[in-house]
Amino acid sequence: MEEALRTLLLGLARNEAANGWMKRYGMRFGADRFVAGETVDEALIKVRMLEREKLYSTLDHLGESVDDGAEAAAARDHCMTALDKIAGAGLQTTLSVKLTQLGLDIEPAVCVENLHAILERARGHRNFIHVDMEGFRHCQATLDIVRDAAGQFGNVGAVLQAYLYRSAQDAVDLAQRGIPLRIVKGAYKESRDIAFPDKGDVDAQFVRLVEISLRAGNYTAIATHDENLINWARGFAYRNEIGRDRYEFQMLYGIRADLQHSLAREGYRVRVYVPYGTDWYAYFMRRLAERPANVGFVLRSLYP
């Protein structure tokens, strides 16, 4: 039953008509629990609040699957302006970007040009860009582009999804190159030909990937709300004398704020992924799919 609901929600995440309808009404249905506002200025207010609470952040201007060059260029310009605003406001937040928002589906060269422009601007501000990982069909191209960009710029990191069989091999390669890694479980609907269907296997691979990255001395973002995995990572780092400056925990805005605060209070570096923008529908649906109980709070917001 839960798996069927998850499949339905991830299917709806790609549905154009539902997207249009939700864009008009969705904030009322609870999307604002996961989305920090529609503009960068609204999001920066949240970033400042997080910084006061000793939490770092990474901003994500929502949007993906862009198929128009002008839209991809606008997304690039938006990121560059956001980097200027972050620096101007004296805030520390980094940026996370999706390559399909920068034109990967149009033409990889367009996407590379846009990404490099953002990295150049970020470097000028001593800032850092994490490139999110999307559905499997973009995995190879995304890793190739990040690997290349890391060679030229240095201020860029990759994301590996623990549910993909291939990720252990990718972790070895990227860690050897010293490319900072964010390890996640994976948020898309993938076939069992390429991804572990069972949660136990995904968790075991998550552990494997964090181990590979940390043992290689690579800066590692452990991006999960799963307390078992977080506790395992703390123990692993402690036993292996891996300093707290070599890794950080990352969590999503609106999820397990209690855990974010308690880790920060204990002296761990915690970064909150802060999404904002008007194109929040697909992101919101993935958050519902991760925890179908979330559909309950959406329904409750319909009948307050």
Ligand SMILES: Cc1cc2nc3c(=O)[nH]c(=O)nc-3n(C[C@H](O)[C@H](O)[C@H](O)COP(=O)(O)OP(=O)(O)OC[C@H]3O[C@@H](n4cnc5c(N)ncnc54)[C@H](O)[C@@H]3O)c2cc1C
């Ligand atoms: C900083 C960050 C960046 C990410 N970037 C990517 C990316 O680039 N590509 C990608 O595919 N995925 C990305 N993800 C999403 C990730 O793949 C998972 O889908 C998501 O983190 C949920 O898995 P989990 O590790 O928290 O574990 P789970 O086992 O799913 O959840 C553990 C516990 O966390 C809480 N929880 C988890 N999700 C929710 C939710 N939606 N609502 C309420 N509570 C919840 C619950 O208490 C749950 O019991 C990212 C996640 C984070 C934290």
